[in-house]
Amino acid sequence: MGDMKKAVILMGILLIPILFIVLNNKDRGKIAKDNIIFRDKLSDYGLFKGKIADLVPNDQGISYELASALFTDYADKKRVIFLPKGKKIVASDDGLPNFPDGTIIAKTFFYPQRGTPQNSKSVLLETRLLINEKGQWNVATYQWNSTQNEAFLLADSAAVPVLFLDGKSIKRQTNYIIPSRTDCIACHRQGDRILPIGPKIRNLNRVVFRDNDTIQQLEYLKGKGVIDIPSWSKLSSLPDDQDHNQTTEQRARAYLEVNCAHCHNPRGTAYMTMLDLRFESPVTETGIWLKQAKIIGRMSVLGEMHMPQKGTTMLHEEGVILIKDYLKSLK
Secondary structure (H helix, E strand, O other), X not given: XXXXXXXXXXXXXHHHHHHHHHHHOOOOOOOOOOOOOOOOEHHHHOOEOOOHHHXXXXXXXXXXXXXXXXXXXXXXXXXXXEOOOOOOEEOOOOOOOEOOXXXXXXEEEEEOOOOOHHXXXXXXXEEXXXXXXXXXXXXXXXXXXXXXXXXXXXXXXXXXXXXXXOOOXXXXXXXXXXXXXXXXXXXXXXXXXXXXXXXXXXXXXXXXXXXXXXXXXXXXHHHOOOEEOOOHHHOOOOOOOOOOOOOHHHHHHHHHHHHOOOOOOOOOOOHHHOOOOOOOOOHHHOOXXXXXXXXXXXXXXXXXXXXXXXXXXXOOHHHXXXXXXXXXXXX
């Protein structure tokens, strides 16, 4: 009887993690369908004035920058938030703020053509839209055509051959992958909801150059009437993962936050890995120390095992070095 009791107790212990996952994620798979119909062309939204490829926002749009940004095969990004007239973003803490219904977040991916002036024009690849309608975020991707005068709604993913110079003037070539809507949901899904990833308040809390002056971005947005921040004392700043004046730990944790934590958190699609890579999570609760080899191993290979799984076709050499240095410091 004693052995039987021990067996029952052991079985219960082994089942606890499984039950936790099942109960904590019982609503997974119930993502609501889009409650809007996406337009066929990017220009149909009227988001940019003048020549659409110049990406000059209309009067309701305001550009923004992030302290630490997602790596996407060394592509640059133009980020713009479009708010309904008279509406504001409301921040209650340093996490994701509340965006009003009708908000559109547009992120355009491009490669600047560095070199001779006649070849200095950027090559636009895709524009991703997040549209907030009736409290539900909807996602879509638009691929730019070869003449660079329009972007068209994609039903599936697409591969675009590109040749470019990275920030170190190293020539690179890849088949850039534009994600499908399903791919977008895989990263933007939190439980049974789709949510923005980048524009958390702590990631917007950085210094930018605007109107011929250097200013704190949140102060700039507040001055433009774009955002309300009731309590500034609750705000923090995400480190810049490329700023070598920051510690290796701060840079690495910021890198993991923007590149990995949208899936590796208790409500993300990679919850079963038991890795919580959010910046605010104490390192002792992240699982990083226990899974060091797996983290760097999957960052360092290409193919099906590569992490992040979406949005990259090449290794981020600087990111791999940063995480290696950080993991070494944990020993």
